[in-house]
Amino acid sequence: MGAGMSGISCALSLYESFDVHVYEKSRGVGGRLCAKTLNDRLFHFGAQFCKAQSSSLQNFLLENDAINFIGSSFDCEANDCVDTKNYFVGKRGMHALLKNYDQILNIKFNHRAVKVDEKNKLVHFESGKSESYDIIISSMPLPQAQKIYESKIEHDSKFSPCIAVGMTLNGTIDNQHNAYKNIDKDVAYLGSSHFYNDENKTTWVLQFSPNFSLKMLNEPDKLLQTKAGNAVKGIINGDYNIAHAGIFRWKYALCSRSNIKNEFTHVSKDAYAIGDWNISPRIESAYNSGKALGKFLAEIKV
Ligand SMILES: Cc1cc2nc3c(=O)[nH]c(=O)nc-3n(C[C@H](O)[C@H](O)[C@H](O)COP(=O)(O)OP(=O)(O)OC[C@H]3O[C@@H](n4cnc5c(N)ncnc54)[C@H](O)[C@@H]3O)c2cc1C
Incomplete structure (x- = not known):
């Protein structure tokens, strides 16, 4: 859930080994990478x-037409x-730095998640629609992720x-x-x-x-x-x-910068939360958070 930097970096690390579905509440990619x-x-x-x-993020940005300040x-x-x-x-x-992934990841826009039923593994959307899942990942800011998850997300970020x-x-x-x-x-x-x-x-x-x-x-x-x-x-x-x-x-x-040393948060069984807030208020932290969870899930699948 969410097509900002962390959601996209996570989905990209996973989409070759999992059947990944990305849902985004707004009309386009970017989240806080926002230009109007x-x-x-x-x-x-x-x-x-x-x-x-990191050279990993530098390469990612350059592949997406980023230029130097x-x-x-x-x-x-x-x-x-x-x-x-x-x-x-x-x-x-x-936001244009993430634009290429609209189609590669087949992102479903205008899908606002409102509740995750962690027991029955269902995510409910504002439209009234629901989807089942095996693993769910929120990439929203912590207060928004907390609103949709039933389990308390233990974290120090403000x-x-x-x-x-x-x-x-x-x-x-x-x-x-x-x-x-x-x-x-x-x-x-x-x-x-x-x-x-x-x-x-x-x-x-x-x-x-x-x-x-x-x-x-x-x-x-x-x-x-x-x-x-x-x-x-x-x-x-x-x-x-x-x-x-x-x-x-x-x-x-x-x-805030987190004192917790995990790059992502395990919320409950098969439910995770990524985003800059797991590390610090920077795009690079969002990228690293998404990538770290992608790597972790790809490894446990094997
Ligand atoms: C004004 C401002 C200035 C900044 N300046 C800088 C800077 O110069 N350099 C820097 O490195 N960082 C800067 N940052 C921080 C940077 O933007 C973030 O660290 C980074 O973009 C966070 O990415 P993210 O994926 O963690 O979260 P987000 O970008 O917030 O992505 C979350 C996504 O989830 C979606 N979403 C939310 N709720 C739902 C829902 N219920 N259902 C479905 N989708 C949902 C959102 O629409 C969004 O697309 C700035 C931030 C702001 C706001």
Whole structure:
């Protein structure tokens, strides 16, 4: 269940030895690798880039048309540029890095799982449909996985929210860097689309910090846009107007780093849970979590 990075990396490790069925609640792949086209422009509302340390993930990303981060990223707290050598991005949006697997894995979209009957080995969907299974794997964020499983998932991970604001800046813009992080206590990040595509029309995304996002999660758009606009003006010089394009409110955005040393969770007999939260709030952790469970299940099958 779930076609984000962990679900897809797990399904790919399994589909040659098992009859794998992937169900995804939304219309496409990606999960928190999320980019949306608004008024003909692309906005990265979820993960911005993927730092890939392992050659396995680097190869996976390159096979899926990832490119290196373009330009520089500046850490305002450290007052220094970030080393972006191993940062990979999707030229057509981060979700596009998983697009090839729609068909290879025959993913069933618009299938929201609502309950897993662990005793009778049935998964129930919002549509009223049910499917039986031999082994079930959730790749959802921990709080969402807990809602559908009957068994308590023993884990230490905690999720925080994130509000992401999409904007275009019209006029003369004088930005030295393509991304800025740790801007102040309320604003965690501001980035232009130039770091993943310097040909398209430029868009900007600002992400509020976890604490500020939590405080503002239910506040009106106008307030968030004003706050975002002021933050942009504080960091980007030039003579420009800001046009707001959309706001994305992630209830479960970033997980804490786990102290549990397992890359996946065994929930109950034949029921598992994968996802970044098993390790840390990174795409690479999601990839590793899915792959680790795939390897484990392939080994016990033999
Ligand atoms: C705003 C933001 C910025 C980030 N920035 C970065 C970054 O720059 N670099 C980085 O490495 N990481 C970043 N991350 C974290 C990164 O996005 C995640 O670590 C990674 O994408 C998690 O993948 P996953 O497969 O574990 O979970 P998800 O991507 O959440 O996948 C879970 C999937 O399950 C589906 N699903 C949920 N409920 C159901 C259901 N009931 N039935 C069926 N399907 C369901 C979801 O739609 C989703 O597709 C960021 C995250 C956010 C939100």
